[in-house]
Amino acid sequence: MPPILTSIFDFLKIGPGPSSSHTIGPMKAGLDFMECIRDLPDADRLGGDSLEIHLFGSLSATGRGHGTLRAIAAGMLGNRPDTCSPGLLEECGRDDAPIDLDIGGKTIAFRIADIVMDAVQHDYPHSNTMIFRFKTGNDTLLERTYYSVGGGFLRWEGWKAPEHGEPRYPYGTMAELKQHLKDNSIRLHTLMLANEKSITGLSESAIHEGLDRITAVMENAVERGISSKGILPGSIGLKRKAQAMYNSAKKLEFQGSGFLRAINAYAMAASEENAAGHCVVTAPTCGAAGVLPAIIFMLKRHMGAQQSEIRKGLLAASAVGFLAKHNASISGAEVGCQGEVGVASAMAAALQAYARGHRFQVTENAAEIAMEHHLGLTCDPVGGYVQIPCIERNAMGAVKAYNAFLIASTLDSAYQKMDLDHAFEAMAQTGRDMSKKYKETSLGGLAVSFPEC
Numbered sequence: 001m002p003p004i005l006t007s008i009f010d011f012l013k014i015g016p017g018p019s020s021s022h023t024i025g026p027m028k029a030g031l032d033f034m035e036c037i038r039d040l041p042d043a044d045r046l047g048g049d050s051l052e053i054h055l056f057g058s059l060s061a062t063g064r065g066h067g068t069l070r071a072i073a074a075g076m077l078g079n080r081p082d083t084c085s086p087g088l089l090e091e092c093g094r095d096d097a098p099i100d101l102d103i104g105g106k107t108i109a110f111r112i113a114d115i116v117m118d119a120v121q122h123d124y125p126h127s128n129t130m131i132f133r134f135k136t137g138n139d140t141l142l143e144r145t146y147y148s149v150g151g152g153f154l155r156w157e158g159w160k161a162p163e164h165g166e167p168r169y170p171y172g173t174m175a176e177l178k179q180h181l182k183d184n185s186i187r188l189h190t191l192m193l194a195n196e197k198s199i200t201g202l203s204e205s206a207i208h209e210g211l212d213r214i215t216a217v218m219e220n221a222v223e224r225g226i227s228s229k230g231i232l233p234g235s236i237g238l239k240r241k242a243q244a245m246y247n248s249a250k251k252l253e254f255q256g257s258g259f260l261r262a263i264n265a266y267a268m269a270a271s272e273e274n275a276a277g278h279c280v281v282t283a284p285t286c287g288a289a290g291v292l293p294a295i296i297f298m299l300k301r302h303m304g305a306q307q308s309e310i311r312k313g314l315l316a317a318s319a320v321g322f323l324a325k326h327n328a329s330i331s332g333a334e335v336g337c338q339g340e341v342g343v344a345s346a347m348a349a350a351l352q353a354y355a356r357g358h359r360f361q362v363t364e365n366a367a368e369i370a371m372e373h374h375l376g377l378t379c380d381p382v383g384g385y386v387q388i389p390c391i392e393r394n395a396m397g398a399v400k401a402y403n404a405f406l407i408a409s410t411l412d413s414a415y416q417k418m419d420l421d422h423a424f425e426a427m428a429q430t431g432r433d434m435s436k437k438y439k440e441t442s443l444g445g446l447a448v449s450f451p452e453c
């Protein structure tokens with residue numbers, strides 16, 4: 001298996017919701033295409049007078065509800081996902097209002113409403129395909145085909161992997177990773193730090209700062225969510241529930257079912273912020289961005305966990321997420337929700353086990369148990385909005401992560417017969433067998449059985 005070359009900060013990305021493949025990836029495509037136009041020779045660039053953008057696959061089926069069109073426009077206007085304001089997509093104005101795009105030396109007019117929602121079924125290599133054209137009259141001066149491949153990652157035709165340093169401990173499977181831990185007598189977080197340093201060239205303190213920033217964005221999303229009321233954007237008219245759930249937990253002083261209510265509330269809070277198009281962390285995607293924050297918030301607020309322990313937990317969670325991406329998928333459009341909330345739950349279970357100081361085998365078992373019990377989970381967002389089933393599903397994923405941790409940390413870890421590599425293999429195969437109707441197209445499941453109100 002080729003080694004994993006992903007950086008933690010390419011994986012746990014900060015950006016606007018509600019769907020990393022539908023907002024962060026397309027925002028990056030808009031930004032990149034404008035940079036490509038500005039790189040054209042003057043004669044071509046200054047001769048161009050229009051832009052044509054076509055969306056395919058699940059971007060076409062659900063892009064409008066997911067904020068894809070606004071994300072593309074925001075990117076074309078020069079906004080970057082990790083530095084944009086939390087409410088940027090709400091500030092984009094009306095879809096039919098003209099936007100002046102600076103192409104270097106002149107501006108061209110564009111309207112969000114001109115983006116073409118093209119074929120849902122197509123033969124491009126990835127479901128989330130976008131074609132951008134820069135034109136003069138009917139002639140195309142520049143064309144690029146982009147693929148938003150999940151988790152905010154962007155590829156394009158002819159894309160080549162950027163130069164990376166070699167990982168200090170190369171691994172492509174959990175079995176290989178475990179062998180390094182054994183051979184070198186090191187702990188998981190030490191291995192992950194060493195690899196991050198050698199892949200990115202970052203210092204240990206810069207990596208810690210980055211992990212602390214990620215934690216802060218997650219905690220802010222929970223804080224904002226539990227203090228917000230009202231109706232989420234979109235035609236469903238869905239009311240935010242996190243605050244009411246949090247208040248019910250508080251009434252019970254977070255004891256008994258109050259503790260579980262709190263985990264539910266924290267996951268719903270970050271998910272509702274995501275649904276509102278506000279900033280979250282892809283963990284591993286925006287759609288599943290409530291699960292890890294819920295476990296982190298719970299560990300810090302109710303179990304006295306220190307940030308130094310959360311950092312270690314995030315490193316363990318990243319190892320699990322990397323393996324899922326490398327050997328299966330973290331894209332709902334490819335494998336359904338098992339790749340999003342399922343992987344998030346596995347990451348969160350690993351985070352909790354490792355942050356609480358459990359040994360490696362408990363950490364792997366916790367992740368495996370959480371993943372195993374999400375296999376087959378479909379992606380069928382109602383109306384194309386990351387709301388139903390997504391918000392409650394994040395709450396379920398967080399509670400399952402907590403339960404997976406309890407099972408793994410209570411029972412003898414030698415009893416666990418299934419391992420994480422095989423759980424991911426099963427997830428990839430299940431995803432291949434899953435009908436397209438259940439892969440973020442809103443053509444099946446809850447999306448079509450939802451009662452019209």
Ligand code: SF4
Pocket residue numbers: 019287288332336337338340341378379380381386387389390393440
């Ligand atoms: S159902 Fe799951 S995979 Fe699909 S949009 Fe919602 S959170 Fe993402």
